[in-house]
Structure formats: C-alpha cells, structure tokens
Amino acid sequence: MNALPCTIYVSFVGALLALAAGSRSAGAARLVALLTALTAWGITLAAALDFVPAAGLRDLVNMPWVPEFGIRYHLAVDGISLTLLVLTGLAATAGVLFSWNIKERTGEFFGLYLALIGGVYGVFMSADAFVLFVFYEIAIVPKYFLIANWGSTNREYGAMKLVLYSFAGSALVLAGLLWAYAAGRATGFGFPELVAATGRLDLLQQTGIFALVFLGFATLAGMFPLHTWAPTGHVAAPTAASMLLAGVVMKLGAYGCLRVALPLSPDAFHLLQPYIAWLAVIGIIYAGFVALVQEDFKFVIGYSSVSHMGFVLLGLAAANATAISGAVFQMFSHGVIASLLFAVVGRMVYERTHTRQLADLRAMPLHRMLPFPAVVFVLAGMASMGLPGFSGFPAELTILIGAWQTNPVWALGAAAGVLVAAAFTLRAIQVSFFGRTGPDICTTPLETLPAVTWPEKAGALLLLGATIYLGLSPDTLLDWIRPALQSPYFHAILTGGAS
C-alpha cells in the first residue's frame, strides 16, 4: 500500500533509463519500458491485494512543500483512485506491448511515454490541488511530443489542438482554484481546505468557481461540446498514445470532476446539475451518430470514446452513490475497451494495411488476412456495445439505475445511446473485417500481411481478459468504489437515491 508513490518515481526513473538505453539499442529501450510499466502495475496490484476498502482517503505521503502558500506534497488514495491506478498500470503495460515495433528514436519514444505515465499516476494520487496540477502538466507535455513526432494523419494539427484544449482546460481549473483560494482565504491547496474556502463565499461566487473548475476538467474528459480535441487527437496520435489518451488521459478529466469540482461547491453543482446531465446525454447520442457516419476507422473509435465518456459524466451528474460508482466503473471499463479498440485499429490493422479508410478495408477479405485481430475486434466491439458478460455492461447498468433514481428521462436518453452505440459498433465490425465475405470464408488464412507478433497477442489478451473478468465479477471494483463514496467528503454532493 505505502509503496504506491513509487509508481510515480519508478516511471520517471524508467523514462530516463529508456532514454539512455535508446542511444545504445532499440531493444534495450523496449525492455526497460516494459519492465518499468510492469513494475509500476505490479505495485498497484500489490496495493490492491491488501487494500481494505474504507471511506475517505488514506495518506501515503504528506509533507510541506511550499510552506509560504500552504502547499504540501500530499499523496493519498481511496478506492476510486486505486481503481484508476490499476487501470493506468494495465493500459501502460498494454501500450508498451503495442509499441514494440517503434523503430525511430525508440529511446525517446519510451522516455516520453513513461514520463506521461508517471504524471498520470501522480494525478490519481494527489490530495493537494497544486500537486495535482504539477503532475497534470507533466503529463500534457510528453503527449504533445509523442503525437507531433510519431503521429500520423495531420499530426501537427492534432497535437496542437489537443494541447491547446488541454492547456485551456487546465487554465480554467487553475483560475477557479485560485479564485477559491484567494477569495475564500484558504490556508492551503488541500482539497478539504479549498472546499471550506469555497463554502465561505456567496452562491454567485461559488457558481463561478464551480463552473470554471468543472468546465476545465470536463474539457479534458471530452464532454460535449468541448470534445472536438479528442477525435482529432486520437487519430493523429501513434497507437500507444491513442491508447493512453482514450484509456487514461480522458479519465484525468473525469476524475478531476469527481474529486475536485463536484465537492467544491455542492450548492452550485445542484444548481447546474440538470444542464450537465443534459449535455452528457446529448453527447452520448450525438457522438454516437457522428461515429455512425465516419469513414476513417480511427475516427469511429474516437467518437465512440466521446460517447462512452458521456456515460461517465451522466453518472457523475446523477450524483447518487449508485450512479457515481457506475461512473467510476465505466472509467475503468472504457479505459480498457478503448485501449483495445485503438490497439486493433491503429497497430494491428493500420500498420499492416496502411489505410484506415473503411471504404478501402471493405474491399479486403480482412477477416482472412488477419484472423486474430478480427476475433479480438469482434470481442472488443461486443464489450464496447455494452453487451453483458463484458465490463461495459455492469458499468452502464449501474449508471442507468442511478440516473433513473435521479431523473428517469436522463436514463431514457442514455438507453437510446446504448442503441446508437450498438449500431455504430456493429457497422464498424461489419465493414472493416467482414466487408468482403464470400464462399471462401474459412479456407486457410491469406498470409499476405505480416503475421501478428507475440507482444500484440499478449497485449490483446491482457485487455480482453480484464474486460471479461470485470464483466463477470464487477464486485471486484465496486467493493473498492462504493465504500469510498461513503466518505463525508462526498456527502454533500450525493443526492437522493438508495445508497
């Protein structure tokens, strides 16, 4: 448990080592990256094993950093952070496996990649807004270089857009927090102090602060209509970076909404709650329809991410224990599924066929050329559709139950979103891998494309195993998440509904 902060340090040290090893050989850099990711993930899993679910954060480190402003280096975890830490480890490990074929400047690639991971670990453990901020910025910068240097379609544009949105989002958050800190005469940047400081202000100021902080984080989470950075960024990014973007980085925003924005001012939140919920519902359906008509395979997955993140935001907006636990579960579930989808599309298909246009893929008997990715994509697609037996189902079901308790009409909108998700996912399966089927359907595979390598198989099985395991045993995560929501810290934002 107390070893958790080491995930950050291990990742940063690993980044330096990978950079150094890269100057000798690409293989060494890969190995360093894999070992680093595995070590950090192992630490989170070990912590998960002896984790005792409880209400409230458990301190890991808490020491003064900039005493003049009351800033402390304060790391702490509860069941919610732990869920996301385990996700980060999993997605990071899978990402390394799917980047095994990076040949250009391998050391730098993995250096930046591991730095990004370290920042993400840091954000999920921060118990002080300033620390959270520092780690967050550490995560953004490598993201830019990863996309701009190793990306594909329109990479400069995509990278720039993504970074501008990220910085704009974090600027809003910063402005809101500083407002609360200054106007409310806070003694420090710990979350409870900021909450107390905001509470000392009138409702108008509270609403202003809440709106800034929430919008900032929601931008990072890809909330409609501030989502446009996400699909372009995903498409431009190299595979591992899209996996991390959709798998983990979008969760930073959602996590920030839950950990920082909502508790900051429960009154302001309840005032704006219906608007947030409606934006979430519109986002689910709108992004789903947009995904339905995309011609670029990666854009389909990119918009599907926006649609699925809409479920997270709806769960947060419904603001009862059931809905929020569903939202956190969906963060994990979507992290795994989106990573897998991007891995199939970006690594397994695109790097072999060199096209992502569905019109081109439709003309190939891709299920025969790439049978393993075809099966993986069908299973991942089923998970993404929210079919039971995969992790997306308990997540969406829990969100639907919670949303219903707060407002049945929201739940109705989300149910319509489930249908749209089925439509675009099925279309993607149908057109991409099974576009050309004929009487030759299952004669021997066509070996015209490079064979699928072992790291790809390992990564795919890892992620598939996770989504199926959680689909059959959602208790594993819900048992961590639900007690965490009993904390007095969240008490004021939970409205109605059975606990």
Place this chain on the structure above:
Amino acid sequence: MNSWPLLSLIIFTPWVGALLVFVLRRRVSAGVGRVLPILLSLSTLVLGGLALGRFDPAVTGLQLVEKHAWITALNVHYHLGLDGLSLVLVLLTGIVSPLALFGTTRSVRCPAIHGALFLLLQGSALGVFLALDFFPWFVFWELSLIPAFFLIKLWGGPGAARAAYQFVIYTIGGSAFMLLGFAALYATAGTFDFVELAALARDGTLATRLAAHGAFWPQAVFLGVLLGLAVKVPLFPFHAWLPSAYAEAPTGTSMFLTGVMSKMGVYGFLRILWPLFPAPLHAAAGPLLWLALGGVVLAAFAAMKQTDLKRMVAYSSVNHLSYCLLALFAVAASGPAHPDATAAALSGTILQLFNHGLSAAALFYCIGILESRAGGARSLDNFGGVRTAAPVFAGLCGIAMFSSLGLPGLNGFVGEFLIFRGVFGLAPWAAAVATLGLLATALFLLTFWQRVFHGPAAGAGVNFRDLDTGEILTLAPFIVLMFVLGVYPQLLAGLINPLVTSWAATLP
C-alpha cells in the same frame, strides 16, 4: 447424481463444446469437425431427458433450482430453475438443434466454425429458458445475437449482410429499453430476481413504488420491457426484421431461428412480462389484442403474396406465434372470470410453441432441400411436379405442411384448437377475426403444395432427386413427433397442465 447442477450442465455443455470445437478445428479431421458439434448439440436432449426424469409435473413451482450469490453490489444471483414451460422449450431445443446441424452439415462451408457458433447460439437460448435472474438471463438473451449475426452474415444468402445487421439492431433496440426497464425495477425494488419481483408485483408494491417519479412511469417501464420482448417474437408491427433474416439465413440457422429463437420472446412474455406487470398488461391488453390479431391476419395475407418460399414460411411464423400472443392477451384482458377458457388458452399457447417449433423447422428444412436442388432458387415459379420425381420428399414435406396448417391428427391441431377454444370463451370477436388467418394459411400452404409438387414437372422439378438417407433421417424425427403428439398430445400436455391450471387459478 442428484447433486449435479443439471440445469447448468444443460446450458454450459454447448458453450464449452463450442470452445472445444473452435480450439480443435485445425487438429481434427474434417469428419470429426462435422460430427463433434452434432454430438455436443445432442447433449441438450440427453440432459433434458434426465431433467424430464427428475421433473415432477404435479409441482407447479420451480424445480431443480440452483441459486448462488454472484454480484453482491447489485444483488445479482446465479439463479436457474425449471417448470413445465421451461422444460418443454428445453426439449424443443434439444430436438431442433441437433437435427438442424445434422441436416445441413454436409452442405455447410467450414463446419467446425459454423458448429461452434451454432453451439454458442444453442447454449444462449437454453440459458434464456432457464435463468430466473435478469442479469444472467440478459447475458444469454443478448449473447444469442452475436452467433446468430455471424451465422446469417457469413453463411447466408446474397442479402445476408443487411439482413443480419437489421436483425441485430432491431433486437438490441428493443432490449436497450428492456434494460432500462429493469434498471428502473432494480432502482425501486433492489432486486433483479424474477421470482422476487413477481412476488412484489402480486401485492402491488412494485407498481406503487415505480409511481414515485410520477404516475406515468409504471406504464413506461412496462412498455420498455414489452418492446424488448415484442421485437423478438415478433409482435406486429415490430416484425420488419424477420422475413429477410429468416430468408437470408442458411437453412440450419433458419431452422433454429424459427424453431427455438422465436420462442424466446413468447417465453419472456409468459415468464417476465405477465407476472411482473399484471396490472399494466391488463390495462394494455385491448390494444395489444389488436396487434396480435394484426399479426395473425396480416402476416397470413402477406405470406399469400410471397413467391419466395422462405419468406412465405417466415411470414407464416409470424402468424403462428401471434396466436400465442393472442391467447395470452385475451387471458390478460378478461381477468379471472373464465378459468376453463383461460387454462385452455394458456395450454394452447405452450403446445403451440412446441408444435410450431417442429413444423416450422421441418418446413424450412424442406425448403432448404428445394433450394439446394435448384441451385439456390426458391421461388414458387422455379418448381413444378416435384411429387412425381420425388414422392418421399413430397410426402414428408406434405405432412409438415399439414401439421403447420393445423390438420387434426397432427400436432399443430391441438395447440391451435385449444387457443381458439380459449379465445372464443374470453374474447369471441377476436377469435372470429383470427379465423381469417387460418383461412389465409390454408390458402398459401395449399398454393405452395400445388405449385411446387403438382402439375407437370417444370423448372427444377424436372429430374428432382429424391431424399437421400441423411435427409430422411433428419425429417423422420420431426414427422414421427408430429404424428405422436397429434394422436397423443397428453405426452406434452401432461407436463404443463398443473402449471397452467395454477396460473389460471391465481389470475389477478
């Protein structure tokens, strides 16, 4: 032996078998790849027979129950159980599935993968008939779509891609709202268990609690669940996906879709919708009765207009299943006043499920034979005089047709007779209108018979090859059962009579 989880074995043997067949597909010879799925598929009949032996028809509650805690956070239990209704459908699955595989295995491409998908489908259907908690039930309900999708898409006809997509989207469209309905039920009752929910529904607490958000919502939840089931049956006008799905599917899959999968929806009406929403169903029964009548009459007339034989039998499927819903809605509409008519209508419904499964699967198989002999053509105009060239085929196919038509002495008669007997007692006008459907059915089946089997040999009817041993062996069990159940319906009715009587007695 008694401690064996028999119901779990029934469900999971096909699933484990599917995995086995898939893994072994390159390691075993082609012959084994064909035979293995058939044997695994047969397991349902064997295990279903064991369940039959341990089943006590006099007990009206659920038997052979397995219940284990599964997801504590959502109060989900792995809960299986069996009553007469489930047992009849498990046996039907056990009969139709292996025959569908056996009858088509020689002509099917890539039998191992086909067999694996088929076994997945079979296990899902069995799960639907046996699960008593919404969560596992929905797992089976939804997962049945994926193998069906690929069976239609990859092994189907030229329009299969579109048909498969339509089929899945329609069904998921329905089940998304059913899912929402159950989310609402869970939010109010804190359980997904069908038995517990039914108990809450009986004393009215469920409806009262659902109304907490407004008086409109109990009806809305009912409609959501109704929609999910109505698409599956399908209830008119939610049937648009069916003709092309049945027509484009390969023969074996068509047999399963019509023989087993269409029963999932009616089963849901009986197991879920009726017990959970007695009052809303009673309130909505009037309009629903009209929809069922629409299915009975319009589908029969639509079938008359078809020249594609598969589409014709597909529409006739809609017609036949609408009788089941007609009976159920008539019962729901009229309340407890006529226990005899109610019991007749309900027994008729269950018998009709089984009988239609036999006759429709047999008919689809016959059409599959016509189609394969004619090089893929299956229009009324492609054949003529088949009887002269293939007397055995004509005889067996004729028996299947007359069974479907409801000729006394064959199985189809009993179910339809009981349904009409019941509905005449409960809603005489509806029964009167429904006879139009009977008439139209007679017309199109006789047209089929005359155009294809009679007259001078024409088209593919010239030198039509008669059935070979494998084909006779596939059809024989169907035909034998048609006679046996036609003459001695007690075999089946005995399993469900006490259950149906108790349903009729406890009607709200």
